[in-house]
Amino acid sequence: MNDFFQENKKVAKVIHEVADLANYLWQKGWAERNAGNISVNLSDIIEDVDLDLDNYPKFELAQPYPALGNKFFFVTGTGKRMRDLAQNPMKNACIIKLNKKADSYHIISMKKRNLYNFRPTSELPTHLLVHNQLVESGSTKRAVVHTHPNELVAMTQIPKFQNAETLNKTLWGMHPEAFVFVPRGVFMVPYILPGSHKIADATVVGFEQGHEVVIWEKHGAFAIGDTVSDAFDMIDILSKSARIWFMAKQSGFEPEGLNEEQLLELKDAFLK
Numbered sequence: 001m002n003d004f005f006q007e008n009k010k011v012a013k014v015i016h017e018v019a020d021l022a023n024y025l026w027q028k029g030w031a032e033r034n035a036g037n038i039s040v041n042l043s044d045i046i047e048d049v050d051l052d053l054d055n056y057p058k059f060e061l062a063q064p065y066p067a068l069g070n071k072f073f074f075v076t077g078t079g080k081r082m083r084d085l086a087q088n089p090m091k092n093a094c095i096i097k098l099n100k101k102a103d104s105y106h107i108i109s110m111k112k113r114n115l116y117n118f119r120p121t122s123e124l125p126t127h128l129l130v131h132n133q134l135v136e137s138g139s140t141k142r143a144v145v146h147t148h149p150n151e152l153v154a155m156t157q158i159p160k161f162q163n164a165e166t167l168n169k170t171l172w173g174m175h176p177e178a179f180v181f182v183p184r185g186v187f188m189v190p191y192i193l194p195g196s197h198k199i200a201d202a203t204v205v206g207f208e209q210g211h212e213v214v215i216w217e218k219h220g221a222f223a224i225g226d227t228v229s230d231a232f233d234m235i236d237i238l239s240k241s242a243r244i245w246f247m248a249k250q251s252g253f254e255p256e257g258l259n260e261e262q263l264l265e266l267k268d269a270f271l272k
């Protein structure tokens with residue numbers, strides 16, 4: 001099966017993009033140890049694969065994802081390092097196929113005998129719930145990225161920024177392009193245990209409301225995009241704003257930000 005994925009140029013391109021992104025995340029210092037996880041819906045580019053699923057390990061899901069029956073995903077592995085994934089994506093990530101009822105999945109990029117302790121990311125509940133929402137809503141977005149961007153996480157340690165309205169106004173105010181590229185701003189999820197179904201349920205609300213970035217208080221960011229690069233760009237732009245805010249504070253000034261009139265002008269020009 002590995003041969004099939006290497007020969008399928010569209011799948012190989014996605015895997016290459018994920019490996020490149022894993023490298024960026026590591027270089028940015030947003031992917032310490034095994035931090036971060038990525039998934040991509042491959043169902044548009046894997047159509048007819050003749051699989052004897054009995055040859056591949058099967059895992060039950062705690063709940064069904066009704067829009068994801070028979071769909072394929074590239075998913076990073078739990079406990080795997082982004083810096084290793086950048087070098088060897090097929091050993092640090094896998095391709096899964098959900099069953100028809102979407103209440104279990106097979107790992108189809110590894111044979112049973114090669115599986116050892118490999119499992120998809122511990123944040124699989126959030127990834128699948130977000131993909132379920134994207135498919136249900138007819139979105140073109142296929143990629144979901146979770147990472148730990150230092151400055152954005154640091155801002156959520158400051159009580160006044162645990163409120164989305166204040167955080168968005170501040171991030172937009174640090175650089176106009178933060179508004180141009182993320183005009184709906186971020187959705188804030190208060191601190192919840194990572195890897196839980198509770199955090200998945202809270203996160204999907206932000207994407208249902210049309211946001212493209214969800215911030216997990218004191219933890220990290222979740223973003224969606226047509227590709228993994230698009231999802232990364234959203235977090236990168238907001239991180240730049242957060243960095244500018246800290247740089248101004250560190251030099252002893254209260255950052256001024258854009259005023260109401262300037263923000264309204266941006267809204268008129270860019271919020272469709």
Ligand SMILES: [Zn+2]
Binds near residue numbers: 147148220
């Ligand atoms: Zn995390």
